[in-house]
Amino acid sequence: MSSRKPKPVIDLVIPVFNEAGVVEQTYEKVREVIDSLPYQFSVYYVDDGSTDGTSESLAALARKDKRITVLQLARNFGHQAALTAGLDASHGDFVISMDADGQHPPTMIPEMIRLFEQGYDIVQAQRIEDGQGVSFKRITSSAFYSLINRISGTRIAPGAADFRGMSRQAVDALKSMPEFHRFLRGMISWIGYKTVILPYHETTRVAGRSKYSLGKMFRLAMDAIFSFSLMPLYIGLSAGGVFFCLAALEMIYVLSFWIEGDTSTLAPGWSSLMFVILIASGMLMILLGFIGVYVGYIFQEVKRRPIYLLKKGNT
Numbered sequence: 085m086s087s088r089k090p091k092p093v094i095d096l097v098i099p100v101f102n103e104a105g106v107v108e109q110t111y112e113k114v115r116e117v118i119d120s121l122p123y124q125f126s127v128y129y130v131d132d133g134s135t136d137g138t139s140e141s142l143a144a145l146a147r148k149d150k151r152i153t154v155l156q157l158a159r160n161f162g163h164q165a166a167l168t169a170g171l172d173a174s175h176g177d178f179v180i181s182m183d184a185d186g187q188h189p190p191t192m193i194p195e196m197i198r199l200f201e202q203g204y205d206i207v208q209a210q211r212i213e214d215g216q217g218v219s220f221k222r223i224t225s226s227a228f229y230s231l232i233n234r235i236s237g238t239r240i241a242p243g244a245a246d247f248r249g250m251s252r253q254a255v256d257a258l259k260s261m262p263e264f265h266r267f268l269r270g271m272i273s274w275i276g277y278k279t280v281i282l283p284y285h286e287t288t289r290v291a292g293r294s295k296y297s298l299g300k301m302f303r304l305a306m307d308a309i310f311s312f313s314l315m316p317l318y319i320g321l322s323a324g325g326v327f328f329c330l331a332a333l334e335m336i337y338v339l340s341f342w343i344e345g346d347t348s349t350l351a352p353g354w355s356s357l358m359f360v361i362l363i364a365s366g367m368l369m370i371l372l373g374f375i376g377v378y379v380g381y382i383f384q385e386v387k388r389r390p391i392y393l394l395k396k397g398n399t
């Protein structure tokens with residue numbers, strides 16, 4: 085008796101911002117791969133407010149290939165928002181997100197699907213550094229990952245790109261996290277479903293320049309730090325503690341003069357003034373820290389993340 089499972093439906097989600105002349109080339113590579121595979125594919129291009137003719141290029145692609153759907157965002161909302169729009173629109177059993185610039189090799193798609201069919205919910209591609217050359221992006225990226233992994237409870241693999249496949253259940257879990265400041269790499273790691281890391285070598289862009297300006301990179305790093313860690317709030321508390329310790333040291337220092345019985349070298353009024361300053365600023369910082377922690381808890385509440393997610397197989 086053969087109880088063959090139906091072939092899963094595969095979706096591709098590709099956010100695009102000002103990639104005219106690039107999308108045509110990269111889609112050609114994607115098309116070669118998906119044409120060779122025995123699955124039903126849907127491709128969702130999310131046009132993130134492009135202003136350079138990308139919309140026309142995408143419309144032309146969609147006319148030629150019925151598997152393509154183009155979603156137009158009203159303006160440039162940013163990569164993470166565009167990815168979210170694509171994931172929300174997808175219906176497939178396995179949804180692969182990738183960049184439009186050719187840096188995420190479509191030749192990995194068959195391997196991603198194979199791992200999904202083996203039971204993995206999240207197939208996360210991880211960029212491996214070949215150790216050749218140092219670039220600003222590389223240095224800031226590795227500094228960022230070591231910081232975020234130190235201060236956050238959610239482990240995020242260094243070099244994890246927004247190149248990954250997700251089962252329908254993982255996509256639905258992500259959809260249940262409606263927070264505004266989105267750092268998808270962290271959110272997906274937070275979900276905690278069965279994950280496998282798939283290393284890949286990143287190639288250079290097919291054409292054009294990176295659409296991640298310094299400002300966009302900085303905002304992404306801020307979203308990651310502030311939505312995955314309350315550590316910055318504890319700075320006030322720790323600083324307050326330091327000031328209290330300084331007040332105690334000062335007291336010991338002043339007392340040592342009294343014990344020795346010679347206070348003549350102590351400037352009059354210095355001890356009391358110093359003590360009050362240290363205690364008062366310590367107190368202020370600690371109170372500010374407490375307020376910060378309350379703000380942090382409120383922040384976690386308003387994010388409306390689910391309290392838990394069930395494992396696969398629960399009904």
Ligand code: UDP
Pocket residue numbers: 098099100101102103132160161162163166182183184185187293294295296
């Ligand atoms: N992108 C986007 N919105 C933006 C910036 C980038 O949709 O505001 C897209 C871009 O077209 C590409 C992907 O996100 O498909 C990754 O961007 P990019 O290649 O510029 O980033 P990098 O690889 O330099 O980090």
Ligand code: MG
Pocket residue numbers: 183185187289294
């Ligand atoms: Mg790129």
